[in-house]
Amino acid sequence: MNRYVLRFCKYGNMRFLSHLDLGRLFKRAVRRANVKIAFSNGYNPHELMNIVQPLSLGYESDSEYLEIDTLIPYDPDTLAQSLCQVLPEGIRFTACREEERTSKNLSFYTQRALYEAFFPLTEADAEKADMQGFMDQERVIIIKRDKKTKKPVEKDIKDWIYSFTIKDISEGQCRADMSLRCASNETANPGKLLESFFGFCGISTKIEDCRITRKDILALNGEGQLVSAYEAR
């Protein structure tokens, strides 16, 4: 068996495709492109593929990663091309390389994700924006829904924020850049962070009006350095 890691982007209307739907789309794409994918053993065999770190519904991304195990070797470029042909506009494979098959998949090594967000800000709100004060808080609280009880719970994500900056780019438009924790069980959501920031400062911008893009996911390589997940293994 061979393992390939593919980098893909997700943009335009395809940002409204959920993680589960994306998985289904890739499974069908593999069938349509006639790629000899490997299946798990067991009563209900499933395709051996892994989307590295789910992307929230509504976000675009420049660099997402898909790992697939195949029964026969493929030329990486040909593999990416043949899969691209059966995908809708808005999802495109931009790179593909073979990686060593190990028991752990790439999600295990990821550490951070880089995000960019564009959002409107009124003049009055711009004066309220207090990044220093926000980051100087002892705790940075976000509200998330508990997966089981569905009740809102508070969560301190201060340690998961590696950088968070806001720039005025043109009249009434702002850009935020964020580097946040993105590991198997510890993931900070950039939308929640912005929401928390707007709440702290009393800014009226709504989270639905923020357009968020994941720029890349970073992982540790063999030497313990933080690099793009594509180059990590």
Added chain:
Amino acid sequence: MRIDRYKVQEILDSLLNKVEKPAAYIGGEPNQICKEDGSFSVRLAFCFPDTYEIGMSWNGMPILYHLVNSTCHTFMERVFAPRVDMQEQMRAAGLPLYTLESKTPVAQADIVGFTLQYEMCYTNVLSMMDLAGIPLLSKDRGEEWPLVIAGGPCAFNAEPLADFFDAVLVGDGEELLPEFCRVFSECKKAGLTKKQTLDKLQRLQGVYIPSSYSPVYDEDGSFIKYEKLDPNAPDRVLRAFLKDMNSVDYPTNNIVPLIEVVHDRAVCELFRGCTRGCRFCQAGMLYRPVRERSMEENLRIAREQIENSGHSELSLLSLSTSDYTQFEPLVEKLLPYCKSRSVAISLPSLRLDNFSFKVLDEIQGIRKTGLTFAPEAGTQRLRDVINKNITEKDILGALDKAIDLGWNSVKLYFMIGHPTETDEDLDGIADLARKIMDLAREKNGGNRGRFSVSVSVANFVPKPFTPFQWVPQDSPREFERKHMYLMNRIRPIKGVTLHYHESFVSTLEAILARGDRRLCVAIQRAFELGCRFDSWTEHFNEKAWKQALSETGIDENYHALKGLAPGAALPWNIIDSGIDDTYLMSEYERSQKAATTPDCRLGCNGCGINAHTDCPCGGIL
């Protein structure tokens, strides 16, 4: 301001973050067809009046989509009913209903077509027209508005929506809809008015123009007849017939939805129609005669669909799948093919004979899902009344085998409220469930084990063009009494559960199914009172519907409960379904004597369909 598609996308960008299931509103799925502006002359906005997930599971959509888009004159685009949250966002943002392919506002199409698959979608038709900004009433739409048309099984009695539609297409759509669009494109090219266009379209077999007729009622409100307002209109509109399924270029490049829809699978319709002649079944009457597609075609279509879609499930569809004459060889060829590609086969509407069992055992393997039977009535007498040709011996015999093969759950479907039904027939439902449980216990050494029986009862709704079109329906109270009666008999049996439906929904379904043109105002009023998604339990608003009916003078007792005198004028008889009225009447009379009518493959029963088209399966056995 006229909104163009760029503006539509811009507004969408700003509101899709705020709604549930945003991917239902974006289009752009694999295999979608998007024609360039200028490469066609007619834009058809094809509306399914329910959500994307339901509409995309309907087998007719890919067929019409492919056939219409294969023409050079017409571009058919899809439209579905937005969920309530999306409707609110669209209204707030000033975004009109748009097509998924090109994001064109629906009001800018040349033709807006609705498919009517079930009665409870009628308020959605109005809410979609309203969301599109199109005036609801046909008479209020001048030359600047699209032609609004409808088709589908409920088009056989479209009277309750007659005031809203310019034209109704009745019968098989494979040839009729593309031809309708072709004639329309010629009229458009020639610069004809709407009136002139409808006059030309009216000449096609299967096209009904409601405004060509005006209904006449007597003093006590009974329907008497139609007065013809247009001398060129036919006395009765004969439905369209597709003669041969092998002559149609059926699609194999179906759109693959991006989100999970109700039926996420490749579908192969083995044949159309059914020879069994169950007397309550409207589909069995409307889809006559039986037309089979050849085994080679079915094989090709099934394989190509799987290859082009990447689906991991294939459904072999029809009204009675094991009646397909080539069923065994077809399945024997498909099984190894599907197995090698890890594609599951599903077989709805199967009769459990020996071969079917062998197949089911093979495709379900170790993890067996449930078995389903539809006896429809609890006693042999009542099954003879409805002509449901299945005996208790058949069911128990099949279960005996099923339990040996390892199945441990069974679903039984019944209807209650059939004509002549008594409480004894309800006892029969409980008895059958008990006998199955006893059998399971006996075969398992006196132990029930994990075996379970699920009994589901639906409420009988009399439908036009069936032998039961005249009969009264049980009142909601009587339905509820029967539900309780059954519950009391089934509850003591361990391992058996009972499911039943809301009764007023069934009353309303009967009112809409057999309604005349006076229902138009009632449906419009219900829509104004906020009714929509009436087939969704969480959205159905009984109070608003009752208010709408009473405000518009519709007596629910009169319209649903009262039987119609055999021989009385029927509002839907403006349509000729191809089945003789005398046949329906004789079937009704036979039902009253509990006399059965055999499967028409054993010999022609004289329903009259062969006077209009070939009936290739009549008397073949």
